[in-house]
Amino acid sequence: MPTILFIGATGYIGGTVLAHLIQHPKRSDYEIIIHLRSAEKAKSFENLGFKTVLGSLDDAADLEKLTSESDIVFQTADADHLEGTKAILRGFKIRFQKTGIAPILIHTSGTGVLKDNAEGKYEGTDIYSDLDIPKIESLPDTQVHRIIDRTIVAAAEEEYARTWIVLPSTVWGLADSIFVKEGLQKPSSQQIPDRIKLNVRLGKAVYIGEGENVWPHVHIDEVGKFYRILFDAIVSGKQPASGRNGYYFLESGEYRQRDVVEVIAKALYARGKVASPEAIPLSEAGLDPESYRLVPVDTGTNSRARGERSRQLGWNPPQTTEDFYASIQADVDYLLKTH
Template identity: 45%
Template sequence: MSSAINIFLTGGTGYIGGGVLARLLVHPKAAQFNIKALVRTKDKAAIVTAKFPAITPIIGSNQDLDVLESAAAEADVVFAVADCDDLPAAEAILRGLKKRHESTGKTPVLIHTSGTGLLADHAAGLYAGEDIYDDADAAQIATLSITRIHRDVDLAVEAADTEGYAKTYIVLPSAVYGLATGPLVDAGFQNRFSMQIPMLIKAGLDRGQGGVVGKGANIWPYVHIDDCQDLYIVLLDAALSGSDKAGHGHQGYYFAENGEHNLYDVSAEIARVLFELGKGQRPSPTVFSDDEVKKYFGGPYIGSNSRARANRSRALGWSPGKANVEVLASSRPEIDAILESGNTTIYAIPKWLMAKYEAGH
């Protein structure tokens, strides 16, 4: 690549993407970076312009396919950190990268965000799954059906690498925990909150009692937000090195996980804290009814098993520093922050995505 490195990032106002954007600003090669970030509103763009002049905002969303294609066509590196099930948006970015390749002869880089929800089964909280996926085992990952959530987008990204017009790396965050911090959070630009644990917290606050899906026997891998964001930079550095030490395309799946918990333990800690704060009737969780599962989560997805091992990520040099036991300890700060923000709005998984999950395993 030339001395100037053009970077385009989507999802910069989000929980993960904002942290990646902040890391780019302090990267050792930051002076070489020309960073463009997609933002939805003029207000967010104004924050970037006023406080982070090294970032050029592009106003738009994943629905603005021409904007995505045009921005990708000018990029050496694209970070796609927005909706991992938006196939039209992914295809627009890929069209732009193909144009970049055709016009310059260079092979641009795409670091795309998927998720270990790809591995989710239909346990409904009733049992611990036995299938464990290894990101270093490309043949095992290749067995996953295109009908699973995220998979159609992942395969489109992988195909671009096979065709040779982009080097693609797919990051699969697990259940990310912890409050996001940093300058973009402080500026009111970046979302602080993850999904799984806040969903359980807000459900508990709404019903006045911490709850659990089924028996809570299902298992998910977890990763702290800081460690998750670090993986993107490890991949960027590997891609910019000019070597092929980082597998890409078919060999380019990278889990972000640092241990696992069953959902009962997480739900029990939330219930205990809510009880201590006078927001729950008892210190142990009660079972969500079927109606509550639909109301609070959109369906039984949160009761699934998703088991993963990040062996490829670690072999590349990713070294998560946050101990996995902090998952449980993170509940109290998250509850305090949600109560302080006053934002207890329930976020249920959209019906179309839940239908895809239910049909896809």
């Protein structure tokens, strides 16, 4: 029976992807092994019928051995762990040399690889399509995720691995999978919740520069759906573009930084967590130097992507930017309840 090694199942994205994967009609054709750090959670996954193995991306030798025994690896744990990525690929090379069959890697990156240094001053004009490979390849190695993505593509070019790189954008919505219900999966995202928590800490909602910069967004359930669509295309022999051409952006629209902070400001003000319902520029916030440094520079960047190759596989996310803004109310309530 072919084996799937799943890395990152307790994460926000990973747990959702796994929940969609086990709904696939061919799920019973594969043995799924969950790679995770927690012995306690391992027992819970085993109670749900999964095999587990303890470890982390830092355990290079163990990871290399595991991947040398795996037909498919889902890596949803860390988009920037170079040594872990190299260990996975070393294991793949060993397996290929033994079997002559290239194993499959489905790796989670992100549209952060596209970000610029706008500092909130303007809406970026550089828009990347996942069909425009030369433009993606023009990104310098200094971009976040880029070296890892290139390392993966290089393995595919050497033909000892078949690789697909999935690049979600700002992922939103509270996850609602079986693994959330079992207490095994992180239910909330990072980018917007981190912004909410920061604004609560500062007592005001702030944005960088003029707040003109733009990012794409995608609902967490649509991320899970895409991985299932991609997996189905791979195992059914449809040969979706892979390797050098195997980049897949996930987005269903775009949002402006200032607009999202304004939504957060109103939600937090209604709950008595900030002094004003208005979002203000960081430069006018009157913060002390220590508080000023808490605001991530990344919130002033542009990242503009079009998931055209993703949609060619039949993925069609219906959510709008207004849906994204509306979801912030639930994020605020969840964070205020749990933090």
